[in-house]
Every structure is written in structure tokens, then in C-alpha cells.
Amino acid sequence: MIDLKYLQKNFDEASAKLIKKGVNKEILENLKELFATLKSANSTLEEAKAEQNKMSKLFGEYMREKKDITQLKEKVNANKEEIVALQATAREAQEALERVSLAIPNFPDDSVPEGANEEDNVELKKVLEPRKFEFEPKEHWELAQINGWIDFERGVKLAKSRFSVLRGEAARLERALINFFLDVNRQRGFEEVCVPFLNNSAMLQGTGQLPKFEDDLFKIDGEDLYLIPTAEVPLTNLYHDEILTQKELPILLTGYTPCFRKEAGSAGRDTRGMIRQHQFDKVEMVAIATPQQSEDIFNMMVENASDILTQLGLPHRVIELCGGDLGFSAATTIDLEVWLPGQDKYREISSISNTRDFQARRAKIRYKDGKKNVLVHTLNGSALAVGRTLVAIMENYQNEDGTIEIPEVLKKYM
RNA sequence: GGACAGUUGGGUGAGCUGGCUGAAACCACAUCCCUGCUAAGGAUGCGUACGGGUAACUGUACCGAGGGUUCGAAUCCCUCACUGUCCGCCA
Structure with missing residues (x-):
């Protein structure tokens, strides 16, 4: 959730930022108005309640002193009716505000490049030179078939397509x-955690998947539970509604989980192979940090993910996302794209985001800075998407006969 | 899934014959004082959210969640969730 007070006080500046992310100004004007309405509704309601509380106290005294209470009772009852009406108004305002504000994406950082979609993303650098093949490199699904590695048909039989x-x-x-991923992350200082793969709606709302993206989630019938779309949800919400001490920050977490996504809206994209599946494995990094720490940690996370790819000998490039391509919760995002010789393309394999205080405000994660409670910054990033790494290894390490070499660093894990 | 018990502030835990309780006490924590040596003594402060005020301060709400009774509820009633114990089932 964005800071509504900031929106109210610096409307032009705030709306300019969100326009970068494709939010139109009318919605924001509406939001600002709803916020003002709620404030005034609340203040009249509070005044009436204060009056009621005062009279109720008097009531007790009257009773003790055995004074006549009929007149007071009339006054109090009249006030009560008014309160009920004011309450309804305030509640409506509250609900309207919530409906709109929870659907507003995060402000992008000022440094985020302008742009409408992925075409406007900025390549920061390339790491490792793609290998030169003396033969036509195959795509991973061909290799999967030659080696008997991936059984697409039986996966579909067990569940469904993808x-x-x-x-x-x-x-x-x-x-x-x-x-391998967990070990590298742990050596970087991330604590390894093993979390539930089902989370409740409050957690999904905390990290921004709900209420806007419900269609992308698998929900458990009859329960307030969803299959997690990423470990970012349980890892970040580990501290949901908590107040941390400054000493314990930053908290660095890593965990392996399967991820479940409906991929609504991706119909027809990557239908072949295992680039886009309903269930995939991922090792995730999450950081909970003070605003002062978050920048350095962000860079460290990018470096860590890139370093893993380098250790695996996988050529990749580092991409800064433009405003239009940024995710809902992110203030800034760096993607790592791995080289896939079979596809002759770079494909996303890691996405590292700083959400600043956006998720913290929704998930109520704060820390004590002296006497004040301050929202933390939360960061998340993949290190790495496992299935896509497998694909990358298959395509980059293939031999002419379709067999596949195992990268040196993985040999001790096999 | 069944039966009973419970859910209070960072922790332990009182209050639960409705008003004097936003909540005792203890612990933890912070600042200060004393002392002097590895541990102890004293003072004060210390929940969260939103709003008003330059500030001191102040208003409202919150004692698992939601609803109800009442002039007034942590305290009474209802629904739900969760935790514990026993039983059933099970990796």
C-alpha cells in the first residue's frame, strides 16, 4: 500500500510517479478524495463518541448519588442514534478507501527508467560469453526427449496441461x-527456512498478491488458504504484524519452495517445454531491512544471483526494468536473464525487487527506531528459479549427440 | 472429526459478581543515580493504530475475530478462528 498521507500532501508529485507505472490520474484523485472523506467522517464520529463516553461516565455517578437519570438517558439515547448513523458513513468510507487503495501499485523509484513495457527495459551488463556451437543447438524439450529427462505427457495426465x-x-x-542454491545463499548470510506452501489470505494481501491478483492463484476449496505463488509470500510474512528491534535488522532469509501459478493471461505463451509451468521450484531470497540498509542489500542480492549463474557457467545479462514493466509491489527491479542457445534468446531466470515500505505497510512490519515505530523495507529475489536453470543447463551444456554435461560445481551434489 | 479447557500489552500473568482497568504485579527493555567489580541496589519511563496540537498534551479504537445486550463490556450472550489436553485417525 502506498502512503496516503504522502499522496494527499504531494499529490502532483505522487501522481507523476504513478503515471510512470500506468496508473491514471482520475483514480488517484478519487483515492485522495476518499481519504479526505474518511478523515472527516472519522472525526465527526469520534466527537460523538467522546460525548457518549462522557455521558456514560456521568451516568455511573448519578446512579451512585441516586440522582434522577431519566433526562440524561434521553440525551444519551438520542446521541446513540446519531452515532449509529455516523458509524455507517465512516464504515462505508473506510471500505471504499480500502477497495481502491489496495489496488494501487507501488511508487517506482525516481531512478527507474521510463517506459511502457519490456522493450524499454535497460540492459546494464552481460556476464560470460555465450558458447559457440559447432552444431545447431537443440531446444530443451528435444534434449529432454533424447535423455528421457522430462515426461510432459504424464505430468498432464496426473494434473493438467503445464x-x-x-x-x-x-x-x-x-x-x-x-x-547448491541454498548453500550459496547461506554462505552469503541468509538463514535457511522451510515454510508452509499454503498461506492464508491475510498473508497474500500483505505481499500484494491479493486482492488484485486472485485469478493468478490456486485457492483451496472451502478454506482460507492459497498455494503460494512464490516463497516471497511466506518468507516476508514471517514477520507479519510484528515490531522488530533495530538490532535484529537486517534479516536475511532464504528458502526453497515449489511455486504455484495459474498463469491466467499467459495463454499461448511458452506452451511448449517447462519455461512456464503451473508448478515450479524456486529458491528465494528475502530481506527485511531498515530504509538505510535496503540499497546495499539490494545490490548484494543482485550480485549473489548473478554469481550463482557465473559459478554454473551460464551466460546471462542484467536488466533494469522500466516503469511500465515493474511488478505491482516493486519500487525497483533487476532481472537476470540467462542465455538459452536452443531458443537463441535471453530468458528471465531471476527477478530481484526492492518494495521499499510498500509491503511493510500492508503487512504491518515495523521496527523500533528509538521511540518511533518505522516501517521496514522488504526485498525479494530469486536465487534462482530451479526449473529454468535446469533448462539453461540442458541447452548450454548439450553435446552434439544430445547428451548433457553436468556443470563442475554441481558434481559434488549429484 | 468428538469432548473438555483456554485465547489479555515484548514475555509470564491478574482482572472476568459490567462503570473507579488501556488494563495490577513480575520479568524484559531504555535512561539516570549509586556502587565498585563481573554481579548487585535505587529512581523514572515503557502497548498499538488513527486523528487534533509547534509542544506539553489530547480525542477515538483495540484485552483472538466478528456480531449482540446495555447509558456503559476485557468482564454477559451468539458465531467463527486458533491453541492446549484426552479420544479417534495418520506420515
């Missing part, structure tokens, strides 16, 4: 990657 089964070496490689 599910798959890893077999033999591929299943072991998947597990090796998870362990």
Missing part, C-alpha cells in the same frame, strides 16, 4: 540445484 514430471538424472539435477 504440469510435468522430471525423471532420473533430471530429477536428481533439480535436487542438486536446490541444494
Whole structure:
């Protein structure tokens, strides 16, 4: 959630920022108005309540002194009716405000490049030179078939389309990657955690998936539970509604989880292979930090993810997302895209975001700075998406006969 | 899933015959004082959110959540969630 007080006081500045992210001005004007309405409704309501409280206190005294209370009672009852009406107004204002404000995305940082979509993203650098093949490199699904690594048909049988089964070496490689990622992250100072893969709606709202993106989530029928779309949800919400001490910050967390996404709106995209699945494995990094720490930690997270790819010998590039391509909660995002020779393209394999205080405000994560409670900054990033790393290894490490070499750093995990 | 018990501030825990309780006490924490040596003594402060005020301060709400009774509810009633124990089931 954005800071409504800031919106109110610096409307032009705030709306200029959000226009970068594609939010139109009328919505913001409406939001500002709703906020003002709520404030005035609340203040009249509070006055009436203060009056009521005062009279009720008097009531007690009258009773003790055995004074006549009929007149007081009339006054109090009249006031009570008024309160009920004011309450309804205030409540409506509250609900309207919530409905709108929860659907407003985060402010992008000033440094975020202008742009409408991914075409306007900015390449910061390339790491490692793509290998030169003396033969036509195959796409990962061909390689999967040659090696018997991925069983797409039976995945579909077990669940539905966009599910798959890893077999033999591929299943072991998947597990090796998870362990490798977790070990690297741990050495960087991240605490390894193992969390529930189902989270309730309050948590999904805390990190911004709800209420706006409900269609992207798998919901458990009859329960207030959703399959997590990313470990960012449980890791960040570990401190939901808590007040931390400054000493314990920054908190660095890493965890492996499967992720579940409906991929609504991705119909027809990446239908072949395992680039875009309903269920995929990911190792995630999350940081809870003070505003002063968040910048350095962000850079460290980007470096860490890039370093993992380098250790695996996978060529990749570092991309800064433009305003129009930024996610809902992010103030700034760096994507890492890995080189896929079979596809002859760079494809996203990690996305690292600083949400600043946007999620913290929704999830009520604060820390004590002296006497004041201050919202933390929350950051998240993949290190890395496991399935896509597997694909990248297949395509980059393929031999002419379709067999696949195992990267050196993974050998001890196999 | 069934039965009973519970859910209070950072923690432990009183209050629960309705008003004097936003909440005792203890611990933790912070600042100061004393002391002098590895640990102890004393003073004060210390919940959260939103609003008003330059500030001192002040208003409202919150004792698991939501609703109800009442002039007034942490305290009474209802619904739900969660926790504990026993039983059932099970990796």
C-alpha cells in the first residue's frame, strides 16, 4: 500500500510517479478524495463518541448519588442514534478507501527508467560469453526427449496441461540445484527456512498478491488458504504484524519452495517445454531491512544471483526494468536473464525487487527506531528459479549427440 | 472429526459478581543515580493504530475475530478462528 498521507500532501508529485507505472490520474484523485472523506467522517464520529463516553461516565455517578437519570438517558439515547448513523458513513468510507487503495501499485523509484513495457527495459551488463556451437543447438524439450529427462505427457495426465514430471538424472539435477542454491545463499548470510506452501489470505494481501491478483492463484476449496505463488509470500510474512528491534535488522532469509501459478493471461505463451509451468521450484531470497540498509542489500542480492549463474557457467545479462514493466509491489527491479542457445534468446531466470515500505505497510512490519515505530523495507529475489536453470543447463551444456554435461560445481551434489 | 479447557500489552500473568482497568504485579527493555567489580541496589519511563496540537498534551479504537445486550463490556450472550489436553485417525 502506498502512503496516503504522502499522496494527499504531494499529490502532483505522487501522481507523476504513478503515471510512470500506468496508473491514471482520475483514480488517484478519487483515492485522495476518499481519504479526505474518511478523515472527516472519522472525526465527526469520534466527537460523538467522546460525548457518549462522557455521558456514560456521568451516568455511573448519578446512579451512585441516586440522582434522577431519566433526562440524561434521553440525551444519551438520542446521541446513540446519531452515532449509529455516523458509524455507517465512516464504515462505508473506510471500505471504499480500502477497495481502491489496495489496488494501487507501488511508487517506482525516481531512478527507474521510463517506459511502457519490456522493450524499454535497460540492459546494464552481460556476464560470460555465450558458447559457440559447432552444431545447431537443440531446444530443451528435444534434449529432454533424447535423455528421457522430462515426461510432459504424464505430468498432464496426473494434473493438467503445464504440469510435468522430471525423471532420473533430471530429477536428481533439480535436487542438486536446490541444494547448491541454498548453500550459496547461506554462505552469503541468509538463514535457511522451510515454510508452509499454503498461506492464508491475510498473508497474500500483505505481499500484494491479493486482492488484485486472485485469478493468478490456486485457492483451496472451502478454506482460507492459497498455494503460494512464490516463497516471497511466506518468507516476508514471517514477520507479519510484528515490531522488530533495530538490532535484529537486517534479516536475511532464504528458502526453497515449489511455486504455484495459474498463469491466467499467459495463454499461448511458452506452451511448449517447462519455461512456464503451473508448478515450479524456486529458491528465494528475502530481506527485511531498515530504509538505510535496503540499497546495499539490494545490490548484494543482485550480485549473489548473478554469481550463482557465473559459478554454473551460464551466460546471462542484467536488466533494469522500466516503469511500465515493474511488478505491482516493486519500487525497483533487476532481472537476470540467462542465455538459452536452443531458443537463441535471453530468458528471465531471476527477478530481484526492492518494495521499499510498500509491503511493510500492508503487512504491518515495523521496527523500533528509538521511540518511533518505522516501517521496514522488504526485498525479494530469486536465487534462482530451479526449473529454468535446469533448462539453461540442458541447452548450454548439450553435446552434439544430445547428451548433457553436468556443470563442475554441481558434481559434488549429484 | 468428538469432548473438555483456554485465547489479555515484548514475555509470564491478574482482572472476568459490567462503570473507579488501556488494563495490577513480575520479568524484559531504555535512561539516570549509586556502587565498585563481573554481579548487585535505587529512581523514572515503557502497548498499538488513527486523528487534533509547534509542544506539553489530547480525542477515538483495540484485552483472538466478528456480531449482540446495555447509558456503559476485557468482564454477559451468539458465531467463527486458533491453541492446549484426552479420544479417534495418520506420515
